[in-house]
Amino acid sequence: MAENVRLMQGNEACTMGAIAAGLDFYAGYPITPSTEIAEICAEELPKVGGRFIQMEDEIGSIAACIGASLTGRKVMTATSGPGFSLMQESIGYASLCEIPIVIIDVQRMGPSTGMPTSPAQGDFMQARWGTHGDHPVIVLAPGNVKECFELSFKAFVLSEKYRVPVIVLADEVISHMREKVVLPDPRSYRIPHRAEPDSPAGYKPYAADQDGGVPLMAPFGKGYRWHCTGLFHDETGAPSGKASVADALVRRLDRKITKNAEELTDYFAEDMEDAEVVVLSFGASAMAALSAVRRARKAGLKAGMLRLKTLWPFPDAAVRKLTAGAGTIIVPEMNLGQLALEVERTAHKDAKVIKLGKVNGELFHPDEVFTALKEAF
Amino acid sequence: MAEFLDYFRMERLPHIWCPGCGHGTVTGALVRAIDKLGLDKNNIVLVSGIGCSSRAVGYLDFDTLHTTHGRALAFATGVKHSRPNLKVIVMMGDGDCAAIGGNHFIHAARRNIDITTIIMNNSIYGMTSGQYSPTTPQGMLGTTAPYGNVEHEFDLCELAKAAGASYVARATSYHVTLLQEVIEKALVNKGFSVVETLTQCPTYFGRKNKIGGPVELLNWIKDRTVNVKAAAVMTPDKLKGKILIGELHKVERSEYTADYNEMAAKVQRTFATYEGGNRGCASNSD
Numbered sequence: 190m191a192e193n194v195r196l197m198q199g200n201e202a203c204t205m206g207a208i209a210a211g212l213d214f215y216a217g218y219p220i221t222p223s224t225e226i227a228e229i230c231a232e233e234l235p236k237v238g239g240r241f242i243q244m245e246d247e248i249g250s251i252a253a254c255i256g257a258s259l260t261g262r263k264v265m266t267a268t269s270g271p272g273f274s275l276m277q278e279s280i281g282y283a284s285l286c287e288i289p290i291v292i293i294d295v296q297r298m299g300p301s302t303g304m305p306t307s308p309a310q311g312d313f314m315q316a317r318w319g320t321h322g323d324h325p326v327i328v329l330a331p332g333n334v335k336e337c338f339e340l341s342f343k344a345f346v347l348s349e350k351y352r353v354p355v356i357v358l359a360d361e362v363i364s365h366m367r368e369k370v371v372l373p374d375p376r377s378y379r380i381p382h383r384a385e386p387d388s389p390a391g392y393k394p395y396a397a398d399q400d401g402g403v404p405l406m407a408p409f410g411k412g413y414r415w416h417c418t419g420l421f422h423d424e425t426g427a428p429s430g431k432a433s434v435a436d437a438l439v440r441r442l443d444r445k446i447t448k449n450a451e452e453l454t455d456y457f458a459e460d461m462e463d464a465e466v467v468v469l470s471f472g473a474s475a476m477a478a479l480s481a482v483r484r485a486r487k488a489g490l491k492a493g494m495l496r497l498k499t500l501w502p503f504p505d506a507a508v509r510k511l512t513a514g515a516g517t518i519i520v521p522e523m524n525l526g527q528l529a530l531e532v533e534r535t536a537h538k539d540a541k542v543i544k545l546g547k548v549n550g551e552l553f554h555p556d557e558v559f560t561a562l563k564e565a566f
Numbered sequence: 567m568a569e570f571l572d573y574f575r576m577e578r579l580p581h582i583w584c585p586g587c588g589h590g591t592v593t594g595a596l597v598r599a600i601d602k603l604g605l606d607k608n609n610i611v612l613v614s615g616i617g618c619s620s621r622a623v624g625y626l627d628f629d630t631l632h633t634t635h636g637r638a639l640a641f642a643t644g645v646k647h648s649r650p651n652l653k654v655i656v657m658m659g660d661g662d663c664a665a666i667g668g669n670h671f672i673h674a675a676r677r678n679i680d681i682t683t684i685i686m687n688n689s690i691y692g693m694t695s696g697q698y699s700p701t702t703p704q705g706m707l708g709t710t711a712p713y714g715n716v717e718h719e720f721d722l723c724e725l726a727k728a729a730g731a732s733y734v735a736r737a738t739s740y741h742v743t744l745l746q747e748v749i750e751k752a753l754v755n756k757g758f759s760v761v762e763t764l765t766q767c768p769t770y771f772g773r774k775n776k777i778g779g780p781v782e783l784l785n786w787i788k789d790r791t792v793n794v795k796a797a798a799v800m801t802p803d804k805l806k807g808k809i810l811i812g813e814l815h816k817v818e819r820s821e822y823t824a825d826y827n828e829m830a831a832k833v834q835r836t837f838a839t840y841e842g843g844n845r846g847c848a849s850n851s852d
Contacts, residue, residue, distance in 0.1 A: 235830040236837045240647050245673040249640035256644025282634055409629040410652045412608040416624055418632035
């Protein structure tokens with residue numbers, strides 16, 4: 190079989206990764222720079238027995254996805270900042286009710302309508318904390334087109350495994366960029382699916398151990414007749430106002446993700462072993478950063494590159510370990526320093542964290558990061 | 567009686583509704599309609615939003631989905647579009663349906679998606695203790711309308727009809743036989759069906775407006791309504807200020823999931839050799 194080499198756009202790769210993972214329901218609302226994802230789903234899903242629907246807004250889109258996931262479908266929606274904000278309430282619903290769902294957020298300049306549709310990375314914190322209450326989510330950030338495919342696939346694996354919303358935090362540059370991608374052999378895909386119960390007898394929809402267990406999920410329409418509610422609920426699914434039930438539930442949901450933080454950690458590292466100055470970034474900013482780090486190395490400077498692919502849960506242990514020997518950490522990001530806050534929290538106390546924020550709607554030029562690197566030595 | 571208890575999750579009772587609330591009457595009518603039609607319990611998904619009305623689904627023994635405020639129809643659209651063989655029923659309040667959920671309501675009607683929607687319209691936000699809603703009659707009191715509601719109210723049946731619903735009826739918690747009858751017809755209709763039910767909220771609407779308790783409120787509802795059949799022979803003078811009840815609209819119109827299935831079948835015939843998963847490019851390297 191010939192190698193499956195393609196010239197692909199980031200959004201196309203995201204969609205193909207999702208379809209490879211078994212995506213069979215998409216609901217969305219048009220918004221640049223994410224719209225190609227909806228367009229490709231509208232074209233492809235009917236061919237494979239999937240369903241597409243263009244909803245009346247982003248709130249309806251994520252709601253329809255959750256409804257579809259409850260019937261056993263693998264679901265996804267895609268949007269950008271304004272639409273992502275509208276989806277937040279239902280991200281909380283999916284977190285609490287433990288409904289697998291994948292959301293692609295292709296970031297653009299904000300706040301508000303901003304400067305459509307220049308790139309930005311201002312949703313780093315929104316992706317984690319956008320909905321109210323303590324809640325579990327996983328956030329992945331592709332750094333090139335191939336990773337759009339891989340992380341979109343992985344988002345389904347994790348979403349189905351942990352029954353959480355998984356957000357793929359892309360940006361306008363990564364999503365509209367075209368690159369050569371070598372796709373894996375479709376026969377190698379292992380399509381993920383949530384663990385389901387065997388029989389309705391004695392089924393308790395939220396029975397799980399308190400150490401962050403994941404309950405079995407019965408599809409609607411198969412005789413289980415269970416109750417799904419956004420109210421706090423006990424293991425039978427019944428609404429509960431008891432302090433003990435609420436405490437156990439919120440802690441289990443949190444533990445479900447935090448106890449697996451190391452397994453969820455994913456990053457790209459280059460020249461980190463002896464790096465005195467580390468550039469730590471994600472997404473499109475990391476492309477310029479990597480170029481600058483390589484130039485610095487050529488110039489004899491001990492620079493290193495750390496690009497996060499898992500943003501949340503924040504990879505505390507990995508960042509701490511990999512930056513242990515660095516005196517300075519430069520954090521280029523297309524916002525005013527959201528990732529840098531986590532780096533400050535995580536890095537050793539003597540490390541100097543330099544916020545290299547950019548909010549003019551333009552991508553970093555490698556020169557900008559290189560200049561910051563030179564100054565840091 | 568006993569056979570209807572089979573549709574309830576007895577362990578979840580007693581319910582949270584106030585004494586004299588009309589929502590139980592509507593829930594009872596729905597259960598009797600389901601029983602009469604002999605629908606399969608395992609094939610029904612009941613969806614609700616937020617508010618007093620939304621609690622109905624938690625007491626009923628089906629797959630039940632208690633969602634966010636105003637979004638029940640959007641969640642239900644996902645369920646129905648995924649599995650068109652399921653019977654999907656939505657229960658909403660007036661604020662839930664017509665204020666925060668108004669957009670989903672008109673678009674579900676426009677698509678004519680096969681969902682049966684029961685609106686429990688008590689003209690007030692009960693769960694938050696008595697604020698005026700889009701169906702509070704002009705001039706009446708609410709905690710946020712202390713000098714009388716200055717806004718015009720929605721006619722939800724006219725709205726549903728104009729937006730494309732294929733079955734629209736109105737009943738009340740006083741006219742229980744009619745209520746069950748139109749729910750049955752709505753369940754049978756293949757398309758977006760709306761049954762608006764005027765119900766009483768003695769705790770907030772009745773008390774605030776000094777109408778009285780449940781009995782006085784039911785009489786108040788009865789006196790404001792007139793059956794559409796009787797209305798046909800009444801003078802405009804006599805009909806002034808009256809709300810029509812009964813079957814208000816029924817039309818043949820193609821249904822969304824059926825139309826989608828037809829489109830998908832056509833696409834699948836066209837791409838019969840398609841292997842799936844990679845835009846048909848598994849074995850070439852263009």
